[in-house]
Amino acid sequence: MKYKLLVILILTFALLFAVFSCGSVYDGGAYVFPYDYKSKPSGLPTPTPDNLPSSWKGFNLTNMFYFGSTWGTDIPFDEAEFKMISEWGFNFVRLPIDYRILIKSNNWNNINEAGILRIDKAIEYGIKYDIHVCLNFHRAPGYTVASPPEDTDLWTQKAPQDAFAQLWGYLANRYKEIPNEYLSFNFLNEPPEVDENVYAAVIKKAADAIWAQDPRRLLIADGLNWGRKPSNLIKELGIAQATRGYEPFTLTHYKADWVQGSDDFALPVWPSVMVPGYLYGFEKNDIRSIYSIEHDFVGAYNLDINIGTVSREARLIVKADDNIIFNRLFTSGAGEGEWTTVVYRPEWNIYQNIFNRDYRIEIPAGIKLLTLEVTDGDWMTVNDMKFSPVSGNGIIFYYSPTVQDWGAIIPPVKIDADGKVVSQDAAMNKTWLWENNIKQWKEVMNSGGGVMVGEWGAYNKTPHNVFLNWLEDNLQNFQEAGMGWALWNFNGSFGVINSGRDDVDYEDYNGYKIDREMLDILLRYLD
Secondary structure, eight states: OHHHHHHHHHHHHHHHHHHHHHTOEEETTEEEOSSOGGGSOOOOOOOBTTBOOTTOEEEEOOTTSSTTOSSSOSSOOOHHHHHHHHHTTOOEEEEEEEGGGGEETTEEEEEOHHHHHHHHHHHHHHHHTTOEEEEEEEEETTEESSSSOOSSOTTTOHHHHHHHHHHHHHHHHHTTTSOTTTEEEEEESOOOSOOHHHHHHHHHHHHHHHHHHOTTOOEEEEOHHHHTBOOHHHHHTTOEEEEEEOOSHHHHTTTOTTSTTGGGSOOOOSSEEOOBOEEEOGGGGGGOOOEEEEEEEOSOEEEEEEEEEEEEEEEEEEEETTEEEEEEEEEOOSSSSSOSBOOEETTTTEEEEEEEEEEEEEEOTTEEEEEEEEEEEEEEEEEEEEEEESSSOSOOEEOOOOBOOTTOOOOOEEBOTTSOBOOGGGEESHHHHIIIIIHHHHHHHHTTOOEEEEEEOOOTTSOHHHHHHHHHHHHHHHHHHTOEEEESOSBSTTSSBSOOOTTOOOEEETTEEEOHHHHHHHHTTOO
């Protein structure tokens, strides 16, 4: 009898310890809060699939962003951060999650409750501090933008699709009592350039699993092409969408150590002259554009053009007043050649060699218009263009790429007698951001679709003054469009605290280092 009583007491204390230590109890898999949050007045707006709140303003919290990381993620959420976010007036956090934290032994069917408990706590903190929490799979079964890639393919294989839907169904059942004011689901971080029908089918399968458990749950899907392109099929499913604010990429990811080639990006300035670096052949006619340079070449000039990467092969044609003055086919291949580095891309079975070599082109005197284009073949990049007078009399000027974004359209330019670009069509500024980042998404909103900016920001190697100018232009555009946003991130290299910038005088605040200039700008745009 004493033995049984002792066992009962031990089990009772263990149960109490579990309840009070994690702050939750469980009822058939659904999550039950340890306090009556329903009687707590909420100042949060009510989101709907056709109208995401413009007042959603906040951050991505990257604590569960990468499984097993030792550099600031895969750690418990910090209540102090929720408290700071709330006290400063922000009301939204997105939680990008690596699904591997939520399972055991890489088994999609074996839930790791310790990982789930961390999400529980984040939602608790959100309710406590009046912050909307948006759950997102940054890595899902069969897909991630991070490295290493998944062993399976979410877009073509049934098993990862089933696992993806099953995980969302589990979370939907667990949190079905939490109202949309406090919680939303954002399916998958930055899908690639997959077919829209394929994407919509995968998302619908997961949505059906969620709605089977919780028919009212608010759902958000990232746009196609890594969050940049809206999907009408997703809107028709009754699902809101999220875009990105990482343009121009050479500014936002300058010297980002996970981005190949970012060390070679030009030093960012903002606003700036837009000079895209890609020249596409007719094989990519939908994004093809040419360099068109209007300048009064009063004397003969040499153009030294530095060719960067050549994808398979690309024929460069240079015309002076519509007369061909340079015609050359550049071809990448194995072994030795004009290139400095051989790059073989097995996924496409082609070579994309790096030439990094200057080629001289003579421009006759009296020329008014110079054009450079790729006709035959795939594409090439241009690193630099230097114009120097043959006689030595005259100015030397440069027209060098500042943008390495894929698909960027090259505007025609006018260069004055001092070698300066005077064409406003080439300006990268707030208007350019609107045209490239906002306009197509505003059209979605006007047609009855909910839209927000799920991620945006710039890495800590971008000069601080440049970053702040760019930051405010984006905030003004978001405000004009009526779009809520979540900065990547809060605490870290893109964030407002502990960002590790070399050119910031940080303010100490409860053990954190605050970028006060950045914070003050953000606070000006809270509704």
